[in-house]
Amino acid sequence: MTVENLYNAEGLKTVCPGDSAKEITGVYCCDMLSVAMSKAPAGACWVTVVSNLNTLAVASLTDCACVIIAGGVAVGEDVRAKAESEGISVFTSEEPVFETALKVHEIL
Amino acid sequence: MSEVKLSYTISGDDFTRAGEASGDVKSKLKVLGVSPDIVRKVSIALYEGEINMVIHAHGGTIDVTISETEITMVLADRGPGIENVELAMQAGYSTASENVRALGFGAGMGLPNMKKYSDEMSIDTRLGEGTTVTMKVFLQ
Numbered sequence: 748m749t750v751e752n753l754y755n756a757e758g759l760k761t762v763c764p765g766d767s768a769k770e771i772t773g774v775y776c777c778d779m780l781s782v783a784m785s786k787a788p789a790g791a792c793w794v795t796v797v798s799n800l801n802t803l804a805v806a807s808l809t810d811c812a813c814v815i816i817a818g819g820v821a822v823g824e825d826v827r828a829k830a831e832s833e834g835i836s837v838f839t840s841e842e843p844v845f846e847t848a849l850k851v852h853e854i855l
Numbered sequence: 856m857s858e859v860k861l862s863y864t865i866s867g868d869d870f871t872r873a874g875e876a877s878g879d880v881k882s883k884l885k886v887l888g889v890s891p892d893i894v895r896k897v898s899i900a901l902y903e904g905e906i907n908m909v910i911h912a913h914g915g916t917i918d919v920t921i922s923e924t925e926i927t928m929v930l931a932d933r934g935p936g937i938e939n940v941e942l943a944m945q946a947g948y949s950t951a952s953e954n955v956r957a958l959g960f961g962a963g964m965g966l967p968n969m970k971k972y973s974d975e976m977s978i979d980t981r982l983g984e985g986t987t988v989t990m991k992v993f994l995q
Contacts, residue, residue: 781906781964784899785972789891797959801906804874808881808898810891825871 748855750813750836753792758840758850759815762822765836769812771855774848780805787811794840794848796820803829803837815840817847859887859921865905867913870958876917877902887921889994897926897992900972903965904930904988910955911935912986928973928990936982944970 751767753759772790777783778797787793789810795802796818803826806814813836816822822839830837840847861883863876881898889897901917908915912934920927937943943950944966951961970976973990980986 778959779962779964780959781903781962781968784902785964785968789895795959799958800871801873801958801960804878804902808874808877808902809895 752854753813753836753838753851756850756854758842758847759838760840762816762827762837762839763830763835765813765830765834767836769836771812771851774852774855775811776844776848778844784809792851794844794851796844798822798826800826800829802826803833803835806835807833812836813838815847815851817842817844859883861919861921863917863919865908865914865917867909867915869914870909873906873909874902877905880919884921884926889921889926893926893992893994896972897928900969900990900992901928903968904928904990906960907965908932908934910951910960915985924994926992926994928992929987930990931985931987933985936984936986937978937980938982940978940980
């Protein structure tokens with residue numbers, strides 16, 4: 748599936764649409780950026796509660812397909828603007844990381 | 856191909872800009888047609904080094920040389936130096952502050968990741984003077 752399939756997914760809010768055609772190859776969960784940096788597979792839908800500019804840097808360097816900020820954590824305007832300028836797809840979810848990841852996994 | 860040289864100045868304690876140099880190197884390597892596996896190795900190794908300079912060393916400089924056979928990354932800072940390199944190389948060991956941990960860093964994976972994703976790495980560190988880390992990734 749592609750990022751576009753998440754635009755209207757239940758429980759997800761689109762913060763920045765990014766590249767709708769990007770293929771999602773799997774779901775990855777991690778809140779330590781250094782670990783995500785070395786372990787996030789390219790094409791992953793990365794689910795995390797860490798919502799800052801460095802999250803976007805890691806997502807971009809590892810070629811993640813999109814990022815979901817879970818657990819009801821807010822996304823600041825600086826993060827939204829950076830995602831926009833870098834073309835990174837960002838969503839939010841009110842549900843915790845596991846439930847959010849499971850939902851994406853089920854529609855993969 | 857002649858050598859390509861890239862230089863960056865990294866500001867200390869500026870987490871909002873951390874990763875810009877690594878991102879720029881990544882996009883240049885892609886343009887040069889370097890294979891995705893190598894681009895990923897260089898991106899990870901360099902990003903970890905860049906973050907270390909921001910967290911621990913008040914910034915520094917990064918010089919990247921891309922030749923036909925290898926990519927050499929030299930990260931130099933005038934920070935406090937590394938007291939115990941062996942300990943710092945241990946996965947999970949970190950001296951990062953609580954503030955830094957709150958940002959998602961401080962997993963103690965920085966230097967181990969740099970070692971893992973580069974083909975050669977050397978650390979020249981002097982307490983109170985600074986640290987220079989040289990990493991190489993071979994293209995062939």
